[in-house]
Amino acid sequence: MQKFAGGDKSWVGKFTYSGCACLTCKGSAGLATERPGYQLVGMNLTLQLREGLPEDMQTLLRDYPREAWPENPHFARSVQNWMGAHQMFRRLAGITRADTEAYLDNTASSGAFASRMSYYGDLLVRNLHGHHSWEDHAFFPEMRRADGRFEQGLETLEADHVQLDETLDRFTRAANRAIKLIQLDEKQVRGEVGELHGCAQDIEGFLARHLPDEEELVVPIILHHKLRG
Numbered sequence: 574m575q576k577f578a579g580g581d582k583s584w585v586g587k588f589t590y591s592g593c594a595c596l597t598c599k600g601s602a603g604l605a606t607e608r609p610g611y612q613l614v615g616m617n618l619t620l621q622l623r624e625g626l627p628e629d630m631q632t633l634l635r636d637y638p639r640e641a642w643p644e645n646p647h648f649a650r651s652v653q654n655w656m657g658a659h660q661m662f663r664r665l666a667g668i669t670r671a672d673t674e675a676y677l678d679n680t681a682s683s684g685a686f687a688s689r690m691s692y693y694g695d696l697l698v699r700n701l702h703g704h705h706s707w708e709d710h711a712f713f714p715e716m717r718r719a720d721g722r723f724e725q726g727l728e729t730l731e732a733d734h735v736q737l738d739e740t741l742d743r744f745t746r747a748a749n750r751a752i753k754l755i756q757l758d759e760k761q762v763r764g765e766v767g768e769l770h771g772c773a774q775d776i777e778g779f780l781a782r783h784l785p786d787e788e789e790l791v792v793p794i795i796l797h798h799k800l801r802g
């Protein structure tokens with residue numbers, strides 16, 4: 574387990590959500606409750622239960638398989654950047670999960686834990702909320718206009734966002750409680766960090782299902798309809 578340095582108190586009060594900072598979303602912000610479509614998704618398509626997109630949502634993926642994307646002339650830089658944002662989310666989710674483990678294993682001090690959680694936790698939550706909002710309000714509508722055959726898949730992805738946002742909210746509350754308790758009563762912190770660790774694992778698991786499904790629905794639509802030149 575990695576041993577963390579640091580431990581100053583500059584992290585106090587920094588864990589707040591104020592809109593996305595990633596290049597793809599260009600600073601957009603939004604709330605989970607504004608999202609459309611999630612009630613229309615059948616239970617067997619929820620994040621925890623499905624093992625990929627349904628067969629009929631993979632019509633274009635069969636013509637545009639993932640391994641052929643890099644050599645497709647319409648696999649534009651902006652699409653690669655959007656997938657790069659997904660990589661960043663995977664990394665940030667892994668960092669926050671590993672940081673909670675380091676604290677629970679006594680290989681990181683409470684100050685180092687709080688400092689890193691304030692920074693990386695904030696980055697994860699802020700960027701994911703903004704990214705989801707931009708996809709729901711701009712990106713997915715563009716995909717709908719381009720090709721009407723994938724409505725069920727897009728609604729499933731929107732429902733994922735609602736579910737992910739609920740977990741991000743649990744994560745934020747647990748992180749803020751843990752950081753606050755470090756200042757007030759450090760003996761109680763371990764329980765909160767245990768809760769936080771569960772949330773971080775949930776986020777990692779959700780992303781491992783949501784991100785590949787999203788890419789494999791959306792990228793073939795973009796390539797087939799030459800939406801990015």
Ligand SMILES: [Fe+2]
Pocket residue numbers: 659704708787
């Ligand atoms: Fe995404």
Ligand SMILES: [Fe+2]
Pocket residue numbers: 705708730734783787
């Ligand atoms: Fe998404």
